[in-house]
Amino acid sequence: MMNPxxxxxxxxxxxxxxxxxxxxxxxxxxxxxxxxxxxxxxxxRLAETLRSLDGEGHSAEPFDLSTTDEIPRWLKRISASSxxxxxxxxxxxxxxxxxxxxxxxxTAEDIMRINVVAAISLAKGFLQKGxxxxxxxVVFLSSVAGLTGQxxxxxxxxxxxxxxxxxxxxxxxxxGEHIRVNCxxxxxxxxxxxxxxxxxLTPEQFAALEAMHLLGFGCARDVSYAIAFLxxxxxxxxxxxxxxxxxxxxxx
Amino acid sequence: xxxxxxxxxxxxxxxxxxxxVKGSESLDSFAGWNSLGIxxxxxxxxxxxxxxxxxxxxxxxATIDDLVELLGDQISExxxxxxxxxxxxx
Numbered sequence: 001m002m003n004p005x006x007x008x009x010x011x012x013x014x015x016x017x018x019x020x021x022x023x024x025x026x027x028x029x030x031x032x033x034x035x036x037x038x039x040x041x042x043x044x045r046l047a048e049t050l051r052s053l054d055g056e057g058h059s060a061e062p063f064d065l066s067t068t069d070e071i072p073r074w075l076k077r078i079s080a081s082s083x084x085x086x087x088x089x090x091x092x093x094x095x096x097x098x099x100x101x102x103x104x105x106x107t108a109e110d111i112m113r114i115n116v117v118a119a120i121s122l123a124k125g126f127l128q129k130g131x132x133x134x135x136x137x138v139v140f141l142s143s144v145a146g147l148t149g150q151x152x153x154x155x156x157x158x159x160x161x162x163x164x165x166x167x168x169x170x171x172x173x174x175x176g177e178h179i180r181v182n183c184x185x186x187x188x189x190x191x192x193x194x195x196x197x198x199x200x201l202t203p204e205q206f207a208a209l210e211a212m213h214l215l216g217f218g219c220a221r222d223v224s225y226a227i228a229f230l231x232x233x234x235x236x237x238x239x240x241x242x243x244x245x246x247x248x249x250x251x252x
Numbered sequence: 253x254x255x256x257x258x259x260x261x262x263x264x265x266x267x268x269x270x271x272x273v274k275g276s277e278s279l280d281s282f283a284g285w286n287s288l289g290i291x292x293x294x295x296x297x298x299x300x301x302x303x304x305x306x307x308x309x310x311x312x313x314a315t316i317d318d319l320v321e322l323l324g325d326q327i328s329e330x331x332x333x334x335x336x337x338x339x340x341x342x
Contacts, residue, residue: 102296
């Protein structure tokens with residue numbers, strides 16, 4: 001039986017693979033046949049993800065993405081052992097609920113560094129000779145917060161809006177290199193990060209937010225399906241797009 | 253952190269002149285103590301003390317002093333010498 005999402009023989013690097021959407025994406029694409037390079041800060045948790053993958057030929061590469069200048073060189077080293085990469089998913093991210101009055105520039109810069117500057121450096125590294133295979137697919141994580149207003153998340157929203165702009169700019173710049181660049185924009189997903197934020201809401205606020213998600217809150221698997229779609233042949237004619245995966249949040 | 257320092261942070265959070273908040277005031281008496289103000293308070297506590305408070309803990313507080321009590325040893329009485337939390341929380 002033909003599977004249009006088949007990723008057999010493809011090597012794909014996933015950041016943020018030690019938890020949440022990154023971990024679930026790594027699991028799903030391993031089930032679709034990909035060799036996965038797992039990236040995260042926590043070695044132990046990466047090893048946990050590694051054990052949960054299907055198939056063989058995966059590896060774990062602990063790395064702190066906040067050292068953004070190191071990323072291209074580091075990617076070169078990784079691809080020397082993993083072989084050229086066919087895909088890159090930047091799922092590592094930082095989210096802090098910080099109403100403007102308590103938002104300081106250090107927190108804003110930390111959020112921008114991991115969510116945006118690391119994404120730029122990863123794309124730069126991916127583009128290098130020998131790192132990317134003859135064609136490639138890059139998937140960034142935006143958010144509905146980057147597309148519509150939400151109170152208390154200005155820095156995070158700015159970073160996720162920047163991802164949309166970055167996606168479009170790089171799609172144009174890298175089309176000639178046979179690299180497609182897209183992003184997904186999830187609504188609230190009950191990952192560890194999502195639950196940490198939901199924990200700061202009163203029952204009333206929680207209920208109101210949940211009601212905005214017409215299909216309820218999502219789970220990591222819901223988002224990973226969209227990421228796999230953008231990585232696979234199914235999206236061969238898609239670049240520079242934002243795929244909203246939000247249970248209907250943006251339909252209002 | 254000394255209590256006085258903490259109260260100054262609350263002044264800032266509630267958009268009041270420095271030195272306004274004393275401790276015994278009812279939280280409901282501050283216009284800034286609304287849903288966003290409460291989230292801001294949780295963010296402030298996370299930022300300065302790396303403590304994650306739950307909304308229901310805060311719902312159980314009636315006065316500023318109740319908030320101070322939530323943080324227990326993190327807040328020391330003024331002029332006690334050593335503050336237990338660093339000023340910038342890092």
